[in-house]
Amino acid sequence: MPATEPLLTGDFMARLDRLDVISRKILAGKMRGERRSKRRGQSVEFADFRNYTIGDDLRFIDWNIYARLDRLFLKMFLEEEDLSVHILIDTSKSTRFGNPDKLRYMQQVAAALAYVGLVNHNRVSLAAVSNRMIAETGGMRGRRRVGQMLDFISNLEPDAGPTDLGAAMKRFALTAQGRGVCVMLSDFFDKSGIENALRYVAGRRFDFYALHILSPQEIDPDLKGDLRLVDIEDQDTAELTITQPLLDRYKANLNAWCLSVKQYVTRRGGAYLFTSTNVPFDQLVLGYLRQRGLLG
Amino acid sequence: MSFLPTFLSWQSAALAAAIAVPALLLLYFLKLRRKQHDIASTFLWKKSVQDLQVNSPFQRLRRNLLLLLQALVLLAILLAYARPVSFQTIKPGAMNIILIDRSGSMQARDVDDASRLDEARQKAREIIDAMPRDARAAIIAFDASAEVVQSFSTDRAMLRRAVDSITPTDGPTRLQTALQLADAAMAIDPAQLRAGTQAADIYILSDGRVRDADSLSTFGTVRYIPIGNPQTPNLAIVALSARRNYESPTDVQIFARLANFGPDPVRADVVLSISPIDPASPGVDQFVTQQVRQTAQILPARWTEDQRREAEKNGITARDSVEFRVELTTAAVIRIEHKISSGTSANASNITDALPIDDVAHVVVPPPKPLSIALVTEGNYFLERAVSALGAADLKILTPDQYLKDVPTVHDVIFFDRIRPTQLPEAGAFVYFGSLPPGTPITQTTDVQSQLPLFHTDETVLDWKRDHPLLRGLNIGRLFIAESMRLNLPPEAEIIIEGRQGPLAALYRAERRTHLVVGFDLLQSNWPLRETFPYFLFNTLQFLATSSELNLRESFQPGDAPRLPRSAVSRITPAPESITLVGPEGPTRIRIDAPGTAQTGAADIVLPVFRRVGLYRTDPEIPSYERLAVNLLDENESDILPSNTPPGSVGTMIAASGEEQKQRQEWWWWLIAVGALPLLMIEWWIYTRRLHA
Numbered sequence: 001m002p003a004t005e006p007l008l009t010g011d012f013m014a015r016l017d018r019l020d021v022i023s024r025k026i027l028a029g030k031m032r033g034e035r036r037s038k039r040r041g042q043s044v045e046f047a048d049f050r051n052y053t054i055g056d057d058l059r060f061i062d063w064n065i066y067a068r069l070d071r072l073f074l075k076m077f078l079e080e081e082d083l084s085v086h087i088l089i090d091t092s093k094s095t096r097f098g099n100p101d102k103l104r105y106m107q108q109v110a111a112a113l114a115y116v117g118l119v120n121h122n123r124v125s126l127a128a129v130s131n132r133m134i135a136e137t138g139g140m141r142g143r144r145r146v147g148q149m150l151d152f153i154s155n156l157e158p159d160a161g162p163t164d165l166g167a168a169m170k171r172f173a174l175t176a177q178g179r180g181v182c183v184m185l186s187d188f189f190d191k192s193g194i195e196n197a198l199r200y201v202a203g204r205r206f207d208f209y210a211l212h213i214l215s216p217q218e219i220d221p222d223l224k225g226d227l228r229l230v231d232i233e234d235q236d237t238a239e240l241t242i243t244q245p246l247l248d249r250y251k252a253n254l255n256a257w258c259l260s261v262k263q264y265v266t267r268r269g270g271a272y273l274f275t276s277t278n279v280p281f282d283q284l285v286l287g288y289l290r291q292r293g294l295l296g
Numbered sequence: 297m298s299f300l301p302t303f304l305s306w307q308s309a310a311l312a313a314a315i316a317v318p319a320l321l322l323l324y325f326l327k328l329r330r331k332q333h334d335i336a337s338t339f340l341w342k343k344s345v346q347d348l349q350v351n352s353p354f355q356r357l358r359r360n361l362l363l364l365l366q367a368l369v370l371l372a373i374l375l376a377y378a379r380p381v382s383f384q385t386i387k388p389g390a391m392n393i394i395l396i397d398r399s400g401s402m403q404a405r406d407v408d409d410a411s412r413l414d415e416a417r418q419k420a421r422e423i424i425d426a427m428p429r430d431a432r433a434a435i436i437a438f439d440a441s442a443e444v445v446q447s448f449s450t451d452r453a454m455l456r457r458a459v460d461s462i463t464p465t466d467g468p469t470r471l472q473t474a475l476q477l478a479d480a481a482m483a484i485d486p487a488q489l490r491a492g493t494q495a496a497d498i499y500i501l502s503d504g505r506v507r508d509a510d511s512l513s514t515f516g517t518v519r520y521i522p523i524g525n526p527q528t529p530n531l532a533i534v535a536l537s538a539r540r541n542y543e544s545p546t547d548v549q550i551f552a553r554l555a556n557f558g559p560d561p562v563r564a565d566v567v568l569s570i571s572p573i574d575p576a577s578p579g580v581d582q583f584v585t586q587q588v589r590q591t592a593q594i595l596p597a598r599w600t601e602d603q604r605r606e607a608e609k610n611g612i613t614a615r616d617s618v619e620f621r622v623e624l625t626t627a628a629v630i631r632i633e634h635k636i637s638s639g640t641s642a643n644a645s646n647i648t649d650a651l652p653i654d655d656v657a658h659v660v661v662p663p664p665k666p667l668s669i670a671l672v673t674e675g676n677y678f679l680e681r682a683v684s685a686l687g688a689a690d691l692k693i694l695t696p697d698q699y700l701k702d703v704p705t706v707h708d709v710i711f712f713d714r715i716r717p718t719q720l721p722e723a724g725a726f727v728y729f730g731s732l733p734p735g736t737p738i739t740q741t742t743d744v745q746s747q748l749p750l751f752h753t754d755e756t757v758l759d760w761k762r763d764h765p766l767l768r769g770l771n772i773g774r775l776f777i778a779e780s781m782r783l784n785l786p787p788e789a790e791i792i793i794e795g796r797q798g799p800l801a802a803l804y805r806a807e808r809r810t811h812l813v814v815g816f817d818l819l820q821s822n823w824p825l826r827e828t829f830p831y832f833l834f835n836t837l838q839f840l841a842t843s844s845e846l847n848l849r850e851s852f853q854p855g856d857a858p859r860l861p862r863s864a865v866s867r868i869t870p871a872p873e874s875i876t877l878v879g880p881e882g883p884t885r886i887r888i889d890a891p892g893t894a895q896t897g898a899a900d901i902v903l904p905v906f907r908r909v910g911l912y913r914t915d916p917e918i919p920s921y922e923r924l925a926v927n928l929l930d931e932n933e934s935d936i937l938p939s940n941t942p943p944g945s946v947g948t949m950i951a952a953s954g955e956e957q958k959q960r961q962e963w964w965w966w967l968i969a970v971g972a973l974p975l976l977m978i979e980w981w982i983y984t985r986r987l988h989a
Binding site: 094095097098102189191215221223227228229230231232233236237238239240245246250253254257 | 330331
C-alpha cells in the first residue's frame with residue numbers, strides 16, 4: 001500500500017466541505033446540533049400546538065391564541081440535534097486483494113465520509129471489523145478531530161484469519177452509542193454468510209448503508225488454464241480448470257450473490273451501493289454517493 | 297475368410313498396451329501441476345464449479361471426454377502396431393474348379409474332432425456358397441491320382457454333396473494329374489470355347505505338400521488355400537526294413553527311422569510286435585509285443601542346423617533310428633509302432649500326434665527258407681564255382697543224363713549250362729546260359745539257306761536294365777562276348793541286357809515257369825572273370841527263388857498297384873480262378889485269366905490300387921505274398937507342416953503371407969493411423985474450445 005500518499009488531498013477535502021451526511025431517517029441525537037430531531041425542542045422551526053398542561057414551560061404558551069380563544073395552547077418547536085455517523089471498515093485479509101487495493105480504497109472512502117461527518121459537526125465513530133472488533137474510536141466531532149480520524153484510518157492493517165463479521169457486528173451493535181447513519185465498507189466475502197452479520201445493523205436503529213467494494217479482478221477475473229486458487233484468508237484451495245462456462249458461471253454467481261446482499265439490506269430499509277475499485281474514489285464520493293443520497 | 301482383420305503381432309501390441317494404457321491413465325490421474333493463484337475468497341469459485349457439475353448432466357463424461365479421446369487415439373496406435381491384416385475374402389468367379397486334397401496327410405487332425413480334409417471340405421462349401429448366381433463349379437479330388445467328383449454344375453446342393461462324398465485315402469500327393477484334369481474340364485466346357493471367356497479359377501485346398509511341385513502347370517488362375525495348423529505335432533515312421541542274416545537265417549534285423557514333423561522335440565517308445573504267418577491257420581494275425589525301445593529325443597525336422605546345434609549344446613542327444621534284432625523261425629509280419637512317451641509340446645488340444653496312419657508300419661519277413669539249386673552242366677569250372685559260392689543250403693550239380701533220368705522238381709532254381717533240356721518241371725525258375733528254353737517262342741535265328749543257327753561275334757553290351765532287381769547296382773558295360781546267339785524273342789519277353797547287335801539276356805514267363813535266358817556261352821565271354829558275375833548270380837537266385845530282393849519282402853505304398861508274379865501264383869495247386877485281397881477296406885476279388893488267353897498272357901497279375909495303409913492278405917494264400925504290407929513311409933506325406941507357398945509357386949495364396957495380404961496389411965495400418973488423426977484433432981478442438989471459446 002502506498003502509505004506515503006495521503007488518504008485525502010487538500011483539494012479533495014475542500015470539495016468535501018460543501019457536503020454533509022444525510023440521514024434518510026430522523027434519528028435521535030445526543031446533543032443539540034444542526035440536525036432536525038424527532039424530539040420537539042428548542043429551535044426556531046415551529047412544529048405543532050398542544051393543550052397546555054400544568055407544569056409546561058410558560059415561555060412556550062402562545063399568547064396570541066390565548067387572547068383570541070381564551071385558552072392556553074402551548075407552541076411546540078422542532079428540536080435540532082447532532083447525527084451519529086458510524087463507519088465500519090472491513091479489515092479482513094481479503095480486502096488486501098485486487099488492484100487497486102480494496103483496503104486502500106475503503107480507507108479513502110471512509111476518510112472522505114468521516115471528514116464530511118466531522119466537518120458538519122456530526123458525531124463520527126470509526127470501527128475496523130474482521131472476525132472481531134479490531135479497533136474503534138469513540139464519537140468524534142468537529143474539524144479538530146480530522147487529524148485523529150486520518151491517523152486511525154491510515155493505520156489500519158488487514159487482519160489475519162477468516163472473515164467472520166458476525167461476532168464483530170454483534171459487538172458493534174451492542175456498544176454503539178446512539179442511533180444514526182451506519183456505513184459499512186466491505187467486500188462481504190464471509191463464508192459463514194454475510195446475512196448473519198448484517199442483521200445486527202440493517203435494522204430500524206441505523207440508517208444503514210452497505211458499500212460493497214470489489215476489485216475488478218473479482219468482478220471480471222482474468223484467469224486462464226489449470227489453476228490452484230488459494231484463498232488468502234484461510235489458505236483454502238480450489239483446483240479448477242478455467243473454462244468459459246466456468247467463467248460465465250462465476251460471473252452469474254457473483255451477480256446473484258451481490259443481488260442477495262442487496263435484497264437483504266434493502267428489505268431491512270438499508271441502502272446497498274456496489275462499486276468496483278477501479279471507479280476513482282473521488283468520483284464515487286462526489287458523484288455516486290451524492291446521487292444515492294448519502295451525502296448531500 | 298473373415299472380413300475383419302487379424303493381428304500378426306498382437307503379442308507385442310499387447311505388451312505395448314500393457315505399458316502405454318496404464319501410463320496414460322497414470323498421467324491423467326496424476327495431479328495436474330496447477331499454477332497457484334491467490335484470490336480473495338474461493339467460495340464463489342467453488343460454488344461455480346459445483347453449479348457446473350450439478351447443472352450439466354454429462355459433466356463427468358465431459359470431464360473424461362479428453363481421456364476417452366486420448367484412449368481412443370492410443371488404441372488406434374496400438375491396433376496399428378499390432379499389424380492388422382485382413383485376409384482376402386474368396387470371391388469366386390463364374391467358373392470355379394475346386395481341387396480337394398484327399399491324400400494321407402489330409403487325415404491329420406489339427407483339432408480333435410476335425411481332420412484337415414474336413415476343414416478343406418468346409419472351405420470348399422464356403423467357396424460354393426460364396427459363388428455368384430449362375431456361377432459354375434467342378435470338384436476334383438486328388439491324391440496320387442485325381443478324380444472328377446463333380447463336373448461343372450450350377451447346382452449348389454449337388455456340389456455340396458460331391459464335396460461331402462470325398463473320402464480320405466492314404467496315398468501320396470501329386471497335383472499335376474488334378475491340374476491336367478482341371479484343364480481338361482475347362483477345355484471340354486462349351487463356355488470356355490467362346491472367345492473372351494476367362495480361364496476358370498482353380499482353388500487348391502491342400503496342405504501344399506505335393507511330390508510333383510516341380511512339374512506343375514495349368515491354364516487356370518490358381519488360388520492356393522493352405523489347410524492346417526503349422527503347430528500340429530506328428531511323429532512318423534518314415535523308413536522300415538527287415539532282413540534275415542544270410543549266414544544265420546533265423547536272425548532278423550529290423551531298422552526303423554522316425555521323423556518328427558511337429559514343432560518340439562519328442563521322445564517315443566517304439567514297439568515291435570510280431571505275428572507269425574502260420575500256414576495252418578491262414579488269415580489270422582495275432583501280434584505279440586516283443587520288444588520296446590525308447591528312442592532318444594527326436595528333433596523337429598523343421599529345425600535349422602543352428603537350432604540342432606543349440607539343442608546338442610543343451611545336452612539333447614538326438615537320434616531318429618531304432619534297431620531291433622529278433623529270432624524268427626517262420627515267416628512273420630513285424631509291426632513297428634511308436635508311442636510318444638514325452639514331448640515338450642504344449643499343444644492346447646493335447647494332440648500329440650495328428651496323423652495316425654504313419655504311426656504304424658508293417659514288414660513281412662519270409663521264412664528262413666534254405667534255397668535249393670540245381671546246376672545241369674557237362675562241366676563248367678567258373679559256373680560251378682560261382683554257384684557253389686552262393687551259399688545255398690541245397691546244391692546239386694547234375695550232368696544232362698542225370699537230369700533227364702530223374703527230372704527234379706524240388707529245386708527253386710535250375711541252371712542249364714549250354715544244355716537245352718527236353719523236359720522241365722511243371723513249375724519253377726530256370727536259367728539258361730548259352731542255350732534256349734524248350735517249348736517257348738524263344739528261338740535262335742537261323743540262316744535261311746543253310747538253316748544253321750546264327751551268332752553275333754565280338755559282341756559288347758549296349759545297355760541293360762539298371763533298375764531291374766537282377767542287375768541293380770551292377771555295371772556290366774565292359775562285358776565282352778566273343779560269340780552270342782542271335783535271339784528271336786517274343787514281344788512279351790523282357791530284355792534285360794541289350795547287346796550292340798541284339799538282345800543278350802531276357803526274362804520270359806510262361807505258364808508256371810520263369811525262364812532267364814542268357815544268350816551266350818559264359819566261356820565265350822569275360823563275364824565269369826568280372827566281379828559283377830557272382831552278384832548277378834546272387835541277384836538271380838534271390839529274384840527267381842523268392843521273386844523279391846534279398847530277404848525283405850516288398851513293402852508297398854498307398855497308391856501302388858502291386859503285381860503278383862505269375863510264378864508265385866502258379867505255385868498254388870490247383871491254380872485258383874480268383875484271388876481275394878483282404879485289406880483294411882474289406883475284401884476285393886480279382887479274377888485270374890487263364891495264362892496265355894488274354895494279351896496280358898503270362899504276365900504278372902496286377903492287384904487293385906492300395907488306397908489305405910495296413911496289412912493286406914491274399915486268399916488263397918499265395919506263397920511269398922501271404923501278407924502285403926502297405927506303409928506310408930513317406931516323409932513328404934508325413935510332413936504335415938502346411939506349405940506357405942502355393943505348390944510349385946503356381947498361382948497365388950490366400951489367407952496367409954501372400955501378396956494380396958501384404959497390401960491389405962498396409963491398408964489397415966493406414967486406416968487406423970488416419971483414424972487416429974481426426975481423433976487427435978477433435979481432442980485438440982475440444983481442449984481449446986473449453987479453454988478459450
